[in-house]
Amino acid sequence: MTGDTDTVTQANRRAWNASAHRHRQSEDWQRQRAGFADASFSTFDATVTEALIGNAVHGARAVQIGCNNGREVLSMLALGAAAATGIDQSDAFLAQAEELRAISPHGDKASFVCTDVYAMPEQLSGRFDLALITIGVLNWMPDLTRFLCAVSSLLAPGGRLLIYETHPVLDMFEPHGEEPHRPQYSYFRTDPFITEDEIVYDGSAAGKAPPSYWHFHTMGDIVTGCVRAGMQIAELTEQPHSNREVDYDIYVGNTAQLPLCYTLVATKS
Template sequence: MEMQATTKNAIASNRDAWNDSAKHHKNTDQWRAHLSAVGRADFSCLDQTITSLLLSVGVDGKDVVQLGCNNGRESLSLFALGARSVVGIDQSSAFLDQARELASHSPHEPEFIEADIHCLSPALHSRFDVALITIGVLNWMPDIADFLSHVAKTLKVGGTLVVYETHPFLEMFDPDSPDPYRVDSSYFRVEPFVEDDAIVYEGKTEAKISPFYWFVHRLGDIVTGSIEAGLQIAHLKEYPHSNREEKYDLYENQQAQLPLCFTLTAIKRQG
């Protein structure tokens, strides 16, 4: 019971941290650019890596859910790939307000749902052909196997989970440390990182927010969790480019190159 309470509290605290941070994301060049661009039917902020993978999986004419959709920019981008319907799910009401604002400037009509992914309505079960998870979702989840079991429930039999995430190896390094190339944390770290600085993508802020918990999940845990959730791994590829904040770009183009991100696809089996 103590572990369950801790997990529940971490999820709630992370929600509060994102709600506290939302205002910092609107006064940015990126927000203004998205607000200006989403009016195009072919708007997409997805990079070539995930775009190519989604085209390979097949999104055209499909029902797609994005789990951890943030401000909805990526959910809106799925229409450019031909998605028939798109549902974005996030537990931050403040970021979903931003998602709906972006959608109001778009010719497309995604649905945005406020929910803890661990407590999804049965109406969302077995509904989608594709479930998308992108950068900055997995590490907010205290129990990766439990999280993936809920993700799998959203898929129809034969549906595909698509993941594009930062590589767990990157969690061993701190780009803000005096020596950013020195290993700073164990790959096998169990305790989450706990911080209270506002969560921003561009620049820095001195603002403080509710404490948030960042959990490290090894690649093996992600793969095994997918399999235990009834998903058959179809693709796993690691890349030398960073899809994280700009400060992590310093780890690119090294003579001894780290894997900086990965893509994974897994298909929901019968039964």
């Protein structure tokens, strides 16, 4: 890891804030503004929809850590969550979340909290039945076990954590490289990627932003981190489809198919 956890976390916050305006300019933002006027509108794909339903999202007190612009918080409410809270450290993205909340018929059941994820507000401790982490959250975390302990603290006893993430194997490859199907990076790399590009995931050209830090975590790190955070692994399912940026679609449907994403369910002891 480069730098201490607090320094890296704040650097990533600045990078996300500087990138927020690009997301407001995207076609996805316009679709979300139009879509969330409908109470049934959801941005979830079939995999995470099935996983949420299977883990009793209906009637649950739900929380999403790393909620970005709140679209998935509102989507959990569309699936029947009793209430849903989104947590993120980017106030610029949470401003967008408040815009979507104002549009949604479920807005009165949604709330958003701006905080350092390593320092969760005490009033959130033990309040939730279901916690959700989705695509691209874990790799921004310089101290994965500490982060998962913070997530575990949000859950009531018996509460469930659902992770739907990019598979760590995918970080071995460089889709823009000369040989995109040849591993470029060690699975066990410990130094983060550092970039000064805006954080975008729609395939558009990125401008400049403050430096951000993307960390490698193996599947063993993730599973062990959940266990050390006081949770029991209930299910781990690896998937061959990509839930990452469109650049990674070149890894879908190959004869020698890589695992491209996964769902993990863990239960608070």
